[in-house]
Amino acid sequence: GAVVSQHPSWVICKSGTSVKIECRSLDFQATTMFWYRQFPKQSLMLMATSNEGSKATYEQGVEKDKFLINHASLTLSTLTVTSAHPEDSSFYICSARGLGTGRPTGMISDTQYFGPGTRLTVL
């Protein structure tokens, strides 16, 4: 239980293009989804927190116009990296947290369950 998927697993794009990453909770309703970025051998860095139906809350230093987050349903959030540049190359990971009814067996409330991540390379 508590499965989160991400698509695509990896993407290579040219500088200046936009890339959309999808995060889905497959067997539970995610009231909150989180987007992280991780550079090699560094800690997870929270980029933003999104609650279904409302605007995302961005961490200090994260450009909201560059990293567009949409959380339109209880099972889907998307992160769009607009006008990507080589310095945006990183490992992007989403996580989902569910509360209330409909939880799969073994799932713990308040726990963030992570997707497998998306490796973005901008040329």
Place this chain on the structure above:
Amino acid sequence: GQNIDQPTEMTATEGAIVQINCTYQTSGFNGLFWYQQHAGEAPTFLSYNVLDGLEEKGRFSSFLSRSKGYSYLLLKELQMKDSASYLCAPMDSNYQLIWGAGTKLIIKP
């Protein structure tokens, strides 16, 4: 401020037991999570402690002392596949996880 202190790296032998310690300071506290992260992969959830004491789950156990701001993860019967980073992540009063750099565990045969 909020911070987490874990050893940067530990080495243990296959079949042995290892204890990874974590001390933390947070603004409020709503429990503490342990995650495992293999190189190049996303973290996976291992355990959650909200009350003092030991939580056992198979080969892995996690302990919490809220008054001391201290937790540990105990791994028994180590296997080569346990080589990974282990992340201690307390949850603050805003229900946000606080992340440190984690402990890289190296298992030797």
